[in-house]
Each structure stands twice: as C-alpha cells, then as structure tokens.
Amino acid sequence: MDAKRQLLRHFLATLAYRTQKALRGAPGDFADYRVGSFSRTPHELLLHMTGVIGAAASLFDGEERWPQKRPSFEEEITRFHETLERLGRQIDSQPFPPDVTPEQLLQGPLSDAMTHAGQLAFLRRLYGSPVPGEGFMSAAIDSRNLGPDQPDPVSPDKAPIKPWQEGEVAE
C-alpha cells in the first residue's frame, strides 16, 4: 500500500478509536441527549458521521445512499463501524476516483467525521459524564482495526477526571 493510503487508513482507525472512546461507558440515555433545540443528539451525530463516511465510500463505488436513522443507538454504532470498514477496504484496494484526490478525501469527509467525534466527547462533558483523558500518541491504534472493539488507553491520565481548569495544556 502506498504512503498516502497508509496514512488515510490510519486516520480511519484513529476515528474508530476516538469515536469509541467518546461513547465508551456513556449512560444509557446519552444517545438522545439534546443540548440545544438546533443541535444534534449523539444518536443523530453518529448517523451523520455514517452519512459522511458513506458519502466518501460512494465516491469509490458509486453507491449513493444517505442512511436512515437506525432504531437503536447500538445499531447506529455498529453501522458506523461497518461503513468505516467499507471505506477502509476501498482505500486499501481501489483506485481513487478521477476527480477526488486523497488530500480532498482527508480535508472533506474524513476531517468532518473527526470534528464530530470531538463533538461527541464535548457532549459527554456537557452531559456530566466526561471522557477520561489520555496520551493519544501512545494509544494502541491499529490501522487494521476499524471496528467497534477498540483497546483501552495505554497511557490514561493518572489524575481523576475533573472540570477543565485554566492553565491546562496537556494533550
């Protein structure tokens, strides 16, 4: 696999890892938590992330299909990872579409999904169930693993979770 494909594939694995981190241990009703009248719930955010990643996959296979919301959050999470794996297979083996470069894929749907993973983590904090910190550079992110079964942190923060305080700089 060439260097660009390797890095894009690793990015997808990072997305799988960070999304699972934002969802792991969330209370049951987090899925439908709506912080403002025009903001997405976690369930809706994940549906959108699936749509964005699926749209990227459609650039390879031409199968345009914006997803319908799944009845349960668990099903939505499962489909998100299935869609990541679909795109991962295409990045592994398919020619890039003639009108889309790897850089455009990264700047568009892949980065978009990463911003939404950040929003999921932010919603966890607003919900009162913040995600524990870790050193992400040490995380055991494996480009072959785009599924929902992601490892626990290798370098979790030793300090207990606390509200953010002025002066913090850590990753």
Added chain:
Amino acid sequence: MSDIKRQILKHYLAALAYRTQKALRDAPDDFADYRTEKGVRTPRELVHHMTGVLGYARTFFEGGEWHPARKPAFRQEIERFHDILQSLGEHLDKGIPFRDTTPERMLQGPFSDAMTHAGQLALLRRLHGHAVPPENFIMADINPANLGPDQPQPLSPDKVWREPED
C-alpha cells in the same frame, strides 16, 4: 520518513487552519468568552488549548516543552495558533526528523486532537446562536502553503441551508 507522509500531514494542518477559521469567522465579539457551563472550555480557552496541543507536537521536532500562557486578546490567541501551525508546517517542509515518534502517531495524537477541538468550536457557535454555514469541504480551496489566519471563503457553500451545519 516518506515525503509523501509529510505532505499529507501538512495538508491536514491546512485543513485544520481552514476549519478553525470557518468556525471563528464572523463570530460575535462575546463568542470568545462564551461558556456553556462551569467546567467547560470557552472558545478562547479552546484555541489556547489547541495551541498547546500543537506546541506539544512541535516538541517532537525540537525537544523541550511548550506551555503557552494565555494571551490577553482572543485575536492574539488566534494569531498564535496560526503561528504554531506555520511553525509545524515549516518543520515538515524542511524534513526535520521526528524524535521518538512516527507520522502515524502525530496524526492520531495532537493533529487529530486539534481537529476534534475545531469541531467543538463549531458546536459552540451553534449553541451560541450563530451556527456556521455548511459547505462541501471536498471542494474547499485548502492549500498546504496557507496555514495562516487568512483562509478563503467556501467554493461550494450549500445553496439551501435546511439544517445549520456544525
């Protein structure tokens, strides 16, 4: 390390510059210090944190530590964020070796971390009542030579804004 991977990392920094500016462009003055609730970062604090995260990434080229103090004005905080982006970009351009890390770990760690925070800035814009207009980011004029605050307008803004985009 492959020059190709450096090019991809640089492009990702440019996407981060573009998306951060998009989340900040035309924000009301009081957005900088908008705090949804106690214990949650304001936009000013988020940008400061993003600078810290990227400065931490730079230590993997230069060594040492990076603990930026807060700037008095939001505009200065934003300028410093772009200064750090440009500095990182120069390190990538010059082929300065990574110390004890890989492009993959840089991407999975501080670079992606900063991107998640750009998403949080956009969410805060929505919660503040001034949502960011949607666009097709694949078509955006994102240029790895431009990591500064002067980012272009969308080339492909959504014609119909049915749902404010984050």
